[in-house]
Amino acid sequence: MPLKFGTSKAIAIAFGVLTVSSIGGMFTMIILFKAQTQNITMTPPPTPSPTTLAPPPNMRLPKSLVPQKYEISLAVHLYTKIIEEGNGSNPNITTPNQTMIFTGNSTVHFQCAQRTMSIFLNSRNLNVSSPVVLNENTKRNIKVSGLQHYDDESDFLKIELMDALEAEGNYSLFLSFHGEVSDNLEALYLSRYTDGIIKIFIAATNLQPTDARKVFPCFDEPDMKAVFKLTIFHRRETIALGNAAPYERNIIDDEWQRTTFRETPKMSTYLFAFTVVFFTTQCHFCVLFVQTYARPEAIDAGHTDYARDIARKLLRFYESQFEMKYSMGKIDQLALPDLYPAAMENWGLITYQEGFLLYQEGVSSLLHKEDIATVIAHELAHQWFGNEVTMKWWNDLWLNEGIATYLSYSAVDSVEPTFNIKEISIMNDLHDAFREDALASSHPLSPPSKAINTTDDILGMFDSISYSKGAIVLRMLANHVGEVVFNKGLQVSKNDFPFRSFPRLKPQAENQYRGHKAVRNTDDIAGFMNPWITQSGYPVITINTTNGQFSLYFLGHVKLHPVNSWTVEIEFISDASSKFEKVYLYNNEPAFITKNGEWILANIDCTGYYRVNYNPENWERLLAQLQTNRHSIPLLNRGQLIDDAFNLARAKLVNVTLALNSTLFLTNETTFLPWESAVRNLEYFILMFDRSEVYGPMQVSVIWLKNSCLQIILIFGNTHISYLCIYHTKCCFILRYTQLLAIKLACSNGLPECVEMANIHPNLRSEIYCQAVAAGEKEEWEFAWDMYQTSSDTSEKEQLRRALSCTKKIWLLSRYLDYTLDPEKIRLMDVASTIYYIAQNSAGQALAWNFIRANWDYVSQGDGAMLIAGVTSRFSTEFELEEVIYQSFLLAVALAIEQTQVNIQWVKENKDDVLQKKKP
Template identity: 30%
Template sequence: MFRTALNRSFVHYYKKSAVTVRLVLNLFTMIEKKPFERLPKDVTPVNYKLRLKPDLLAFTFDGHEIVSLKVNKPTNKIVLNSIDISIKKATLTVGEKTEDAVVSYCMEDETATLGFAESVAAGDAKLCIDFEGELNDKMKGFYHSKYFTPDGEERYGAVTQFESTDARRAFPCWDEPALKATFDVTLVVPEDRVALSNMPVQVEKVLGDGCKEVHYLTTPIMSTYLLAFVVGEYDYVEGRSSDGVLIRVYTPVGKKEQGQFALEVAVKTLPFYKDYFGIGFPLPKSDLIAIADFAAGAMENWGLVTYRETALLIDQKNSSSATKQWVALVVGHELAHQWFGNLVTMEWWTHLWLNEGFASWIEYLCVDYCHPEFDIWTQFVSSDYMRALELDALHNSHPIEVPVGHPDEVDEIFDTISYSKGASVIRMLHEFLGDEFFKKGLNIYLNRFKYSNAFTEDLWAALEESSGQPVGRMMTTWTKQMGFPVVQVSQRQEGSKRIIMLKQEKFNADGSVDETDSSWYVPVSLCTASSPSTPVKKVLLLPEVKSVEVILDNVSAGEWVKVNPGTYGVYRTQYSADMLDTLLPAIKDKTLPPRDRLGLQNDVFALARAGKISSVEFLNVVKSFEQEDNYTVWNDLANNLDQLGKLLQYTDIDDAFRSFVCKLYQPIGEKMGWDPKENESHLDSLLRSLVVQCLAKSGDSKTITEAKKRFHSHCDGSCCLGADIRSPVYHTVLRDADEEVFDRVLKLHKEADLQEEKVRILRSLGSVKHDKLIQRCLQFAMSDEVRSQDTVFVIISATCSKLGRQMAWEFIKENWSELANRYSGGFLLSRLIMSTTYHFASNDMAKEVEGFFVDHPAPAAQRTIQQSCENIRLNATWRQRDESAIREWLAKNST
């Protein structure tokens, strides 16, 4: 299947670039390597008795395990996963007989094979292994994490991150999600350190050598990637949910009050999920812990969820409203996994989206319950739904369900498709079925497969059983093929009836007509001016019927009709010109609800970028938002204007465009002002931050002057910047910074005690314009003053300008060996590649990026490289097609 798609890509790009040909041939070479095979099932684990002793000075660990096995058929060898582990001795006991194993390794497959002189009979057996390993600095497996005591002393802890395939770096194991077992964990650690694992402590005893031995209760049957241990120094706050589960939030020493907000969210969340799923939380305790060095945002280890500090800790004075909202979402996401992913686990990584797509949907449901003032579902449309459509329109996208083999392939699908598109199709299905049937189906699914594994089809079957709808047939069109449709809409009036014509075809980011027969079951709703919030008609477009007519009764001539109210359906909508014109007044007077205003402009922007309409039509729609006052609508519009602005940096109309954008933002800027108003909403706080950022970036002199004034008052201690405006102020002053200002910002970073503040500054550094300061920013990113987890985002911050983008790319090429070594096999490398190259806008740059990665292969980021190069070519075509029309439009609309 993949090989066929590759052949199509080869033909498509053959004439464009000899470098691309080399890239594709390189891919074929990669594919021809030894086929990946999953572990044999002739021997499977039942229970691991695991004892680990980490050395926090030498960064090594000693381990011993006794694995209770089920020998399913006679064999003379045992194959299990192991990498970066030295097995000192391995013995197998069957009955009264014990035999030493001969150990061999396969680095490519990340396995160890234990060979025996005689065949082992089917039945029960015990495998004993003594081993040692390294507490690495890669933020995966069993690794060390640096932190500082309240007195500033440097210390190290030991932390795990096993998803997806890194438990094998901590102990030899059957490291596949379907090969579940129970675990009895014992940790030997310094006496003065906190030691945590998935379960509560059963026995703790002092050993007399400055160490203690901590033994934990047996876990439920679970996958290896969910096992966890943390050793370090922590404070905590605790509470109990209404159903009696003990919840603790662990924080750095002296900062336990920063865990209070996350604790409040968790205490509400566990009972919410218990009610929604119809199953209580399966463990006796739930720990949430902030880790100093952590590659991902968080990890759902069963009963011991690990987080970046910025995803868990809230300082009431210094944390922004955006961070508070982020913490609520991440807590909701990870606790959802305790059922959906941990209790019931995907059978193999192909079904990863069952974990991540579902959790990415229900986190919003949970936060909407805990904090309805966030209007979080409108934000979902901008932050997840639209991001998914943008990526999935590429020819180099992938289906939600993508075949996965070798571990190198797993990390690459932890992406927007698995998370955000997965969440979007779940949201669409939930709306289609209704909450009652959806909840009932989830309860069937979770009870049927609890403590075991499931396939995507198992979820569809349960939802089909609860609802009576053809869920499997419908949803297969969304999960097994990539992409989505554009629904083309036109109309005619017949008396008091409005006849709406609907036609679906695959939407491609380059505007091409798809040669395949891609089509979907598309649930389409329609609303009218007289019923703007409630659909007046619902239809299901069928794959085999590409176009239909829908009759709406009692719709007068001139009354607007809107498709996809609430923006639930995962598709673009392209209206006929007359239909779009009737909708613009509803944007201006805001009779069209926020999600529909947002969805309408985003569809028009995507159609313009694809060349289906002119970018001038998008700019005409933008003018309808002059009186907009909704944060999320502004945020999405600002993202699209910023993307167009980055394209126009490569033209001579950059200044004219920024002037237009500046005038657009000025009315809302005057309304919001700089300082919070009494009893203002959470969304107003977010909107103020956004508008200050946008006005300053577009060159508004008043905003820039005020930002500099407030920055200097903040630095001299006379007036502290509010948390919500710190980020836009830092960006603004850095944009015009000289060496002195840059040094003052670095001083703020050095003095900051809150990780959120450090990250806020780091992500602003690249706003500088001068080449010397850009180079300082990039060099600082690789210094010891920046945690490895944050380096990527400092480099990315430089890409906001044309010069910075080019310098960041040159910096990546010069430092590729170190960057690839740091982030090999992880999503951070893919993020770095995409974010630093996405906004280039010439075919020559596409060839250069391709050529570099032909000579410097990055297998785990291969799809990302293809997506990035496709984006660069799209930008080049977009600029060439629309530059003159935009220039003419700006000349007419500059006053």
């Protein structure tokens, strides 16, 4: 499950359960081990007192029972089509009332690993009845003495027995149940769209992380894998899709049919998936059987062609990369009108928001095409890492999401080399990780398993740390051991499955480090990696070129302090040589090199997860080098020098003037990454000062940015871009990024060149639409709203939805906020991001803050954490801090409190510097 597209977010061949050992012991590339029944640590059943049903302290299921197989029958009672009353040629037509009920029964077969008188499963919001326990060895029923639900966050369902289940015995449990299809994009939920006067209804599942228990009673923990055999009863005009391929479809009567699916391999409950849809598909046979399902009109128009073709290429890439064939036998891609998050990696049945699967040539932007390829690459990577190989518990979610994110870099680059976006993806993840990991409210990649118990705890793990930091730390490991060795460690072979350990590396001659003794135990991957995954935050390398000393510190948002655990590999170059040199810092023991008046640049290509600070003389030399010959500094480092300078300035480690001066070379820079870094960091200045007296002087002090922006527009105007894209295909996509950024700067600064580029290319529509709505009145806003309501292109709708938030009219923004409460106007999955867009508008931030407090229960059903972070991003006063603290009931408010405190401190420390800053 991707975080930003998110975000995602499992099965082991040979019926093994693979898990992670990331604390202590040998750190393996994937740190996975088999947790079969013979080595599961047994936990005794909970023993609540007679007057309470309190769960055990860690709220985990006991391991006395090991599930083997589920047989599930479900009847989904939804009417698939309902004609709206009073419409069409027959206004008197009667329409059925929609029913949201589903009914079913399940039989779970399990082995008893420890004698017990109770069966514990998970169940939530289900009416469960008729328990039948069978001893499968003797074929005798075991009497049930009671059935109890735990009324707490454990969601335990307890089946009390008259006789004990004996160790090594095989048993089964039959249960009947019924529940309601959700209208809130969770568990088994309702999605809908309108086809003319006909409303089409879809039943779909989204079970990650803990919603399988809302569909059927189950052992709802990721390491308790089992085989699934599913039968769905559904309306005759619909089709049912599941993880596995159907092997039998039977018509029952004029209204109902039954679809029975083949057995799945063993997999986790959160990956169980099915849907009942009125969709069509285009079958496509290649190396693998791939089908893409969507609304019939989207299929007929060819909007699924790109997703189908790119999935085929990506599957071939991953099969080659892992040296293992895709094992489910079929894969369905399903474009849903409603889904939160953007995609979900269900094994064999991947679901997507329509916007991340449908592509309309000539209408959708190239950036939209990149998003589709990236999201599909992420979800397909999960078919191996996440589905085939799974973390034991949610505290190690980063292994699922970090690996899938990291693998998508190379996968997209391999199958779509003209996109040339690998470096952009890496830098986006690096900066997302840095931003979140700099706060005290961050968490380690792998916190202790006992710290992650409740569903809220688990949901908190789906953040930039697990996805972005996870990917960047894995990239650092790949650089440390070498790509060849790293990729070898990822290969999942049928003849050697599952992985037990990553091969221990032997010291190589090139790993003897200048001026510093060799790192101890260089073959110990655990020693190298454990600090990076068990500690939050990141180090800062301080380099003093006057004495040649490299030192290692940890960066808090106020001061530096030494650390004693990280081992950091540092690659650097100097102006005397373009050859990469290497030094290791270990346990904060300083390393020394000899340099004579040369500049030194460390962390080449940003392969390390750390920031770098230099003595003032080296900073001056580096910034001078950027202005005289920037190409001697690698591209990624040109962007990272700016990002480091601004963030070190926030921590008062360098002066804010140095940070601003780090952008001066941009007057000659035409590549995207350095500009993106500068604009992103300067946007923080705008957020902090656009409501204060500092804003005017600040705009004057960076007037040169406008002039540089004009130069880029002249270089990368529509005509020149078109010429370059014809003759230089590979750089075309990156040029589009640069052009879009230039237009954004021109428009946000009121430059006339913005209007002159109104010959709208699909890549530029988002920014042009925004500026048109911002400059317009009611008529322009309502015109854009009508376009949004009537457009059938998902990319166009997304750009219009964002543009509607750009108006400066308070009453229009207030109207737009009210629209988010009506799912007929704004889909529930889009509510959080719509409010986020409005809050980024200085005219809408206060409105959005008041609105989410008044309507939190509804608007937080999507990404509540993103909502809080976005709406409070401008907060920088004591009054605003008090308002956030008062809202202690809101999700993610702790992060908002800390960020507001940081903002207050930063404004106090930098306000005078910005006011006094003169034009460079």
